[in-house]
Amino acid sequence: MTQLAVQAEEPEPLASRRAAGSSFYLAMRMLPRARRDGMFEIYSFCRHVDDIADSAAPRAERLAGLERWRHELDAVYAGRVAPEHRGLAQAIGEFSLRQEDFIAIIEGMEMDAAEDIRAPDLATFDLYCDRVASAVGRLSVKAFGMGEPDGERLAHHLGRALQITNILRDIDEDAENGRLYLPRELLHRAGIExxxxCAVAAHPALGQVGAALIERARDHFEKADAVMDGSPRWMVRAPRIMGKVYRAILDDLAVRGFAPPREPVRVNKLSLLLVVLQYGFV
Structure with a gap:
């Protein structure tokens, strides 16, 4: 039986069910059981804090919810594990997950919760990508079995590549929610003041900003690929699938362009399945 087979006789943990809607779900499913469960716990944590940051609650309430997670992490790392955090505590112990990486993710969510981000400078843009994506990668590579420095390098580059792709894909959705993640310097370079x-989303020069970020994302994808090319195939099977899927989204964005009206670009299920079949076996 391959590791792609679902062991139906074993009940799915709640963390797994929370991950079922993710485009990364199949990649996570192919990991060995302990690593898979660890990834589901990491993903579940990210979903919890992301849901808080993106809720319709008042900002003070959202920030308070994120602060509660800080205290809950303190308790877990101190050995005071509430029943609902037993799975997370097990993953932390088994894979030596660092509290500072969980805190970095919370700090990224706080950037969204505190105010609507609008045209951050490049340094803040990169910090945001590090917190909401590369920090997730730093946790994930430990569950994949990667050590340092390769794991750190992969988390840095793949996390940023995925997040930049997300930002480019979600320009219209973010604009509707009052957010603009595109860097200020790139906007100014394109003549967008x-x-x-919504005004930026409709601007005729938006394509220049999109092209610059596509180039940046491709550079990160290439550097992530170089790390994975030098690693055992079984170890990078899941991140390889994640990278290939999101690289395809980025390529679709480049072909579509950024002139309004823009058709949404989403993960094609058939393409996802083909990537899984190509990279899902050792």
Whole structure:
């Protein structure tokens, strides 16, 4: 039986069910059981804090919810594990997951919860990508079995590549929610002076910003691929699938362009299945 087979006789943990809607679900499913469960716990944590940051609750309430997670992590790392955090505690112990990486993710969520991000400078843009994506990668590579420095390098580059792709894909959705993640310097370089999200989304020079970020994302994808090319195939099977899927989204964005009206670009299920079949076996 391959590791792709689902062991139906074993009940799925809640963390697994929370991950079922993710485009990364099949990649996580192919990991050995302990590593898979660890990834589901990491993903579940990210979903919890992301849901808080993106909720319709008042900002003070969202920030308080994220602060509660800080205290809950303190308790877990101190050995005071509530029943609902037993799976997370097991993953932390088994894979030596660092509290600072969980905190970095919370700090990224706080950036969204505290105010609507609008045209951050490049340094803040990179910090945001590090917190909400590369920090997730730093946790994930430990569950994959990667050590340092390769794991750190992969988390850095693949995390940023995925997040930049997300930002480019979600420009219209973010604008509707009052957010604009595109870097201020790139907007100015394209002659876009406004930071109003809807105005930027409709600007005829938006394609220049999109092209610059596509180039940046491709550079990160190439550096992530170089790390994975030098690693055992079984170890990078899941991140390889994640990278290939999101690289395809980025390529679709480049072909579609950024002139309004823009058709949404989403993961094609058939393409996802083909990537899984190509990279899902040792």
């Amino acid at each position: 406004t930071t109003d999200p």
